Amino acid sequence: MNIKHIVEQDNTVGGRVFNVLIYSLILVSIVTFSVETLPGLDEGVRKVLSVVEAVTVMIFTLEYLLRLFVANRKFRYVFSFYGIIDLVAILPFYVMSGIDLRSLRAFRLLRLFRVLKLLRYSKAMRRFARAFTIAREEIVLFAVVTVLLLYFSAVGIYYFESEAQPEAFKSVFHSLWWAVATLTTVGYGDVYPITLGGRLFTFFILMVGLGIVAVPAGLLASALSKARVEEQDE
Amino acid sequence: MNIKHIVEQDNTVGGRVFNVLIYSLILVSIVTFSVETLPGLDEGVRKVLSVVEAVTVMIFTLEYLLRLFVANRKFRYVFSFYGIIDLVAILPFYVMSGIDLRSLRAFRLLRLFRVLKLLRYSKAMRRFARAFTIAREEIVLFAVVTVLLLYFSAVGIYYFESEAQPEAFKSVFHSLWWAVATLTTVGYGDVYPITLGGRLFTFFILMVGLGIVAVPAGLLASALSKARVEEQDE
Amino acid sequence: MNIKHIVEQDNTVGGRVFNVLIYSLILVSIVTFSVETLPGLDEGVRKVLSVVEAVTVMIFTLEYLLRLFVANRKFRYVFSFYGIIDLVAILPFYVMSGIDLRSLRAFRLLRLFRVLKLLRYSKAMRRFARAFTIAREEIVLFAVVTVLLLYFSAVGIYYFESEAQPEAFKSVFHSLWWAVATLTTVGYGDVYPITLGGRLFTFFILMVGLGIVAVPAGLLASALSKARVEEQDE
Amino acid sequence: MNIKHIVEQDNTVGGRVFNVLIYSLILVSIVTFSVETLPGLDEGVRKVLSVVEAVTVMIFTLEYLLRLFVANRKFRYVFSFYGIIDLVAILPFYVMSGIDLRSLRAFRLLRLFRVLKLLRYSKAMRRFARAFTIAREEIVLFAVVTVLLLYFSAVGIYYFESEAQPEAFKSVFHSLWWAVATLTTVGYGDVYPITLGGRLFTFFILMVGLGIVAVPAGLLASALSKARVEEQDE
Numbered sequence: 001m002n003i004k005h006i007v008e009q010d011n012t013v014g015g016r017v018f019n020v021l022i023y024s025l026i027l028v029s030i031v032t033f034s035v036e037t038l039p040g041l042d043e044g045v046r047k048v049l050s051v052v053e054a055v056t057v058m059i060f061t062l063e064y065l066l067r068l069f070v071a072n073r074k075f076r077y078v079f080s081f082y083g084i085i086d087l088v089a090i091l092p093f094y095v096m097s098g099i100d101l102r103s104l105r106a107f108r109l110l111r112l113f114r115v116l117k118l119l120r121y122s123k124a125m126r127r128f129a130r131a132f133t134i135a136r137e138e139i140v141l142f143a144v145v146t147v148l149l150l151y152f153s154a155v156g157i158y159y160f161e162s163e164a165q166p167e168a169f170k171s172v173f174h175s176l177w178w179a180v181a182t183l184t185t186v187g188y189g190d191v192y193p194i195t196l197g198g199r200l201f202t203f204f205i206l207m208v209g210l211g212i213v214a215v216p217a218g219l220l221a222s223a224l225s226k227a228r229v230e231e232q233d234e
Numbered sequence: 235m236n237i238k239h240i241v242e243q244d245n246t247v248g249g250r251v252f253n254v255l256i257y258s259l260i261l262v263s264i265v266t267f268s269v270e271t272l273p274g275l276d277e278g279v280r281k282v283l284s285v286v287e288a289v290t291v292m293i294f295t296l297e298y299l300l301r302l303f304v305a306n307r308k309f310r311y312v313f314s315f316y317g318i319i320d321l322v323a324i325l326p327f328y329v330m331s332g333i334d335l336r337s338l339r340a341f342r343l344l345r346l347f348r349v350l351k352l353l354r355y356s357k358a359m360r361r362f363a364r365a366f367t368i369a370r371e372e373i374v375l376f377a378v379v380t381v382l383l384l385y386f387s388a389v390g391i392y393y394f395e396s397e398a399q400p401e402a403f404k405s406v407f408h409s410l411w412w413a414v415a416t417l418t419t420v421g422y423g424d425v426y427p428i429t430l431g432g433r434l435f436t437f438f439i440l441m442v443g444l445g446i447v448a449v450p451a452g453l454l455a456s457a458l459s460k461a462r463v464e465e466q467d468e
Numbered sequence: 469m470n471i472k473h474i475v476e477q478d479n480t481v482g483g484r485v486f487n488v489l490i491y492s493l494i495l496v497s498i499v500t501f502s503v504e505t506l507p508g509l510d511e512g513v514r515k516v517l518s519v520v521e522a523v524t525v526m527i528f529t530l531e532y533l534l535r536l537f538v539a540n541r542k543f544r545y546v547f548s549f550y551g552i553i554d555l556v557a558i559l560p561f562y563v564m565s566g567i568d569l570r571s572l573r574a575f576r577l578l579r580l581f582r583v584l585k586l587l588r589y590s591k592a593m594r595r596f597a598r599a600f601t602i603a604r605e606e607i608v609l610f611a612v613v614t615v616l617l618l619y620f621s622a623v624g625i626y627y628f629e630s631e632a633q634p635e636a637f638k639s640v641f642h643s644l645w646w647a648v649a650t651l652t653t654v655g656y657g658d659v660y661p662i663t664l665g666g667r668l669f670t671f672f673i674l675m676v677g678l679g680i681v682a683v684p685a686g687l688l689a690s691a692l693s694k695a696r697v698e699e700q701d702e
Numbered sequence: 703m704n705i706k707h708i709v710e711q712d713n714t715v716g717g718r719v720f721n722v723l724i725y726s727l728i729l730v731s732i733v734t735f736s737v738e739t740l741p742g743l744d745e746g747v748r749k750v751l752s753v754v755e756a757v758t759v760m761i762f763t764l765e766y767l768l769r770l771f772v773a774n775r776k777f778r779y780v781f782s783f784y785g786i787i788d789l790v791a792i793l794p795f796y797v798m799s800g801i802d803l804r805s806l807r808a809f810r811l812l813r814l815f816r817v818l819k820l821l822r823y824s825k826a827m828r829r830f831a832r833a834f835t836i837a838r839e840e841i842v843l844f845a846v847v848t849v850l851l852l853y854f855s856a857v858g859i860y861y862f863e864s865e866a867q868p869e870a871f872k873s874v875f876h877s878l879w880w881a882v883a884t885l886t887t888v889g890y891g892d893v894y895p896i897t898l899g900g901r902l903f904t905f906f907i908l909m910v911g912l913g914i915v916a917v918p919a920g921l922l923a924s925a926l927s928k929a930r931v932e933e934q935d936e
Contacts, residue, residue, distance in 0.1 A: 030853070033857075033874070034857075034873070034874040034875060037860060037864075037873040037874045037875075038872070038873040038875065039868075039872055039873060109854070109857055123839055124839035124840050124842065124843040125843060127839075127840065128840070128843060134462075137357055137358035137361075138358050138361065138362070138458055138462075139913070140358065141358040141359060141362060143909070146909070151264070152343070155267075155268075155343055158271060162271075166273075170272070170273055171268070171271040171272040171273060172267070172268040172271045173268060173271075173272065177901050180901070180904065180905045180908065181889070181894075182420055184887055184908045184912060185418055185419045185420045185421075185653065185887045185889075186420075186655075186884055186887045186888075186889035186908065187415070187419075187420035187421045187422045187423070187654075187655065187887075187889045187891075188422075188657075188889045188890075188891040188894040189421075189422040189423035189424060189656075189657050189889070189891035190891060190894050192415075192422040192424050199411050199414070202414065203414045206414065206418045206420065207377070207380070210418060210447065210448075210450070210451060211373070211450045211451050211454060212451075213451075213912065214448065214451035214452075214912075214916065215451050215454050215455050215458070216912070216913045217455075217912060217913050217914075217915075217916035217917050217920055218451055218452050218454070218455025218456070218686075218689075218916075218920050219455050219458060219459070220913055220917050220920070221455070221686075221917050221919075221920025221921050221923070221924055222455055222456060222459045222920070222924060223459070224840055224917070224921060225921070225924045225925070225928070226459070228836075228840075368696075371591055371592035371595075372592050372595065372596070372692055372696075374592065375592040375593060375596060385498070386577070389501075389502075389577055392505060396505075400507075404506070404507055405502070405505040405506040405507060406501070406502040406505045407502060407505075407506065416654055419652055419653045419654045419655075419887065420654075421649070421653075421654035421655045421656045421657070421888075421889065422656075422891075423655075423656040423657035423658060423890075423891050426649075426656040426658050433645050433648070436648065437648045440648065440652045440654065441611070441614070444652060444681065444682075444684070444685060445607070445684045445685050445688055446685075447685075448682065448685035448686075449685050449688050449689050449692070451689075452685055452686050452688070452689025452690070452920075452923075453689050453692060453693070455689070455920075456689055456690060456693045457693070460693070602930075605825055605826035605829075606826050606829065606830070606926055606930075608826065609826040609827060609830060619732070620811070623735075623736075623811055626739060630739075634741075638740070638741055639736070639739040639740040639741060640735070640736040640739045641736060641739075641740065650888055653886055653887045653888045653889075654888075655883065655887075655888035655889045655890045655891070656890075657889075657890040657891035657892060660883075660890040660892050667879050667882070670882065671882045674882065674886045674888065675845070675848070678886060678915065678916075678918070678919060679841070679918045679919050679922055680919075681919075682916065682919035682920075683919050683922050683923050683926070685923075686919055686920050686922070686923025686924070687923050687926060687927070689923070690923055690924060690927045691927070694927070
């Protein structure tokens with residue numbers, strides 16, 4: 001068992017230990033990142049966090065170099081999905097050690113996608129990918145129709161409400177926010193129609209919209225059942 | 235390849251170019267329309283927008299005349315679904331060049347339906363049409379039951395809440411707004427029951443209502459799966 | 469074609485006219501009832517409404533007597549589902565002509581159920597009844613589990629929030645209102661957790677609850693698809 | 703028919719009576735517990751409630767001892783799921799008779815799980831267990847993806863909104879509350895984005911999220927249908 005097996009495979013003991021170590025560090029890195037955003041943190045805590053950050057980034061750098069080293073086709077790894085994520089996740093730390101560009105540090109979160117790798121090997125993930133392939137066309141169609149419906153709703157409510165509530169329904173773009181919050185049934189309650197016309201319009205849009213917005217989830221669920229049956233037939 | 239093929243077909247190079255041009259102009263027209271609703275626009279921007287509008291309407295007019303010219307049966311095109319949409323979308327511009335009837339200009343948005351034409355050729359759209367045919371009766375039934383349930387909910391909540399909240403639940407019609415916002419689970423929070431009776435009633439209505447309002451989406455999703463299977467069996 | 473055929477059947481011309489008349493009157497009666505609840509109505513309008521009410525109730529009375537007259541087994545009709553509804557819908561008018569018991573007049577709305585009769589003859593309604601039979605056991609199970617979950621949520625949030633928000637989460641009963649609004653995802657926003665514990669609890673309850681509350685609609689939808697297939701196989 | 707049959711079985715007359723008695727007492731105990739949380743209770747009512755509590759706990763203690771007595775393998779019952787619940791539900795009463803530890807008394811509610819025992823014998827419950835087994839992998843996958851999505855949403859909205867609303871979006875942890883309320887479509891309305899970036903982000907997250915969060919319910923529903931078919935094939 002050599003270093004290549006440890007870094008690239010996860011069906012060996014060494015590979016599993018390596019994976020668990022990396023995933024634990026990703027979790028540590030995420031917790032560090034989240035805690036850092038807390039306001040009014042103690043200076044001591046802040047120092048500990050920045051040390052933890054430095055250490056995790058260094059280990060991630062080492063991991064990146066190791067992966068590059070053991071890769072048969074270096075270029076392919078560098079430009080692969082995970083290769084780019086691994087690099088983008090560590091780069092900001094080196095680039096902006098002096099300047100405080102908080103938002104850049106968020107790139108570390110891209111590492112979250114590595115966690116998805118764990119799922120890749122599971123049967124459920126394969127089925128999910130299969131289900132998405134089965135229902136892809138319908139999902140795209142519903143996404144397009146949803147966007148059209150959102151725009152149409154925004155224009156409609158703008159005509160009904162812009163006079164009565166010039167602040168909330170300032171323009172079609174502002175009305176889009178209402179359309180999103182309403183058709184997804186989130187309904188924050190920051191904007192809502194108050195005129196009779198606007199309320200009737202909301203009723204009609206919701207009657208049509210509920211039967212559109214909720215369909216993709218149903219499609220995915222039934223495609224997943226189908227993917228499971230296909231698998232058992234093999 | 236003559237002009238007829240360009241205008242009416244989209245499986246030729248010319249036809250595709252023509253289509254892409256028209257669809258791009260529809261998008262430009264939509265963006266123009268939306269930007270125009272923004273309050274506090276610069277005078278210069280307003281002028282540019284009105285020029286863009288004039289140009290797009292002129293091209294749409296040209297397109298209309300072309301379609302009329304190449305149509306084998308002129309009358310049939312004029313009174314077809316898309317023929318009417320095409321006309322209604324350009325007419326307001328000519329009719330009310332003097333008077334400022336903003337709402338009429340919104341007819342231009344009907345052009346959005348032209349975008350649906352793109353989808354018409356896709357498999358997914360055919361399946362969707364098939365799914366709708368399969369589940370039509372049930373969807374109509376659920377629409378009727380939903381309307382009855384909404385009315386029943388409005389009457390119920392009116393009796394429970396109109397005394398405690400005479401403003402929000404002024405009449406059965408006002409209470410209908412609460413029923414729509416609640417049974418679709420949007421729940422803006424502008425009106426909600428505060429009496430014990432009203433809250434118990436809301437609980438019962440939601441227990442029954444959730445199992446009614448959410449069903450059509452499930453029906454559509456399962457009908458779509460069925461339509462896909464039918465297609466593969468052919 | 470005698471009077472019995474007109475009153476009891478709807479596959480004859482006379483029967484259809486009779487039915488359409490009755491259903492139209494039910495609609496008129498509903499509209500009258502709803503308009504009456506509007507505050508600040510003109511005295512003249514009020515008079516017209518009460519005349520319309522008197523006329524509709526008289527016709528409904530005539531209908532009731534007719535149905536009783538043509539029924540082969542009088543007692544059976546009187547104690548049948550529709551027989552009771554028909555009586556309860558007209559009785560309040562006679563009982564409380566003097567006193568103003570508005571709430572009693574609402575019994576007229578029970579006539580709405582007569583509209584359901586229209587649906588009874590449709591294929592979709594038969595399928596719906598069949599679907600309900602197929603999924604009855606699961607729907608009952610989910611109803612029981614939902615009630616348990618609501619109670620459990622109310623107790624949980626009471627412990628987390630009653631100290632921080634003694635007004636909104638006064639007792640377990642008051643907390644139940646929060647549980648209903650949250651698990652149905654209506655989320656009015658009149659009560660919501662503000663403590664860390666209460667928010668974490670809400671998260672866990674929603675993760676479990678969404679997969680419970682939304683299931684009956686899915687069950688009904690898939691049972692309806694099944695009922696449709698069964699029908700085609702016959 | 704001896705005491706063992708009465709306590710442990712519910713297909714004998716004695717067993718049924720015993721069960722109904724215990725379940726009724728569980729209900730009484732729950733109602734007592736809930737009423738006790740009501741503020742401003744009369745002193746007399748309070749006394750009655752504490753007596754009812756003492757009596758129910760005593761009967762539950764007797765039941766526990768009986769179950770222990772008739773059990774063939776005492777240790778197995780003591781450490782079984784229901785054995786632990788039965789003990790934990792009565793213990794607090796004896797431990798803290800002096801001190802007023804309200805929260806401990808809530809353990810009595812664990813008895814609610816006993817009610818689930820009733821469901822255990824029903825066909826629907828077996829089907830539900832089977833459905834859960836069928837869809838377990840996908841449900842776990844969606845739970846993991848949902849947690850990742852919630853975290854990702856919280857980080858995103860934190861970057862967009864923390865400057866404009868430093869109070870509501872104080873840290874990533876505070877933003878998680880928004881993510882939970884939004885992706886479950888509860889939308890209380892206590893926190894919502896106000897910046898353009900935050901609103902666009904909400905739109906994208908909801909488009910993806912609705913198709914994730916609502917899927918498990920659909921999976922469970924279709925697995926339940928499958929479990930029903932399997933049962934009929936046996």
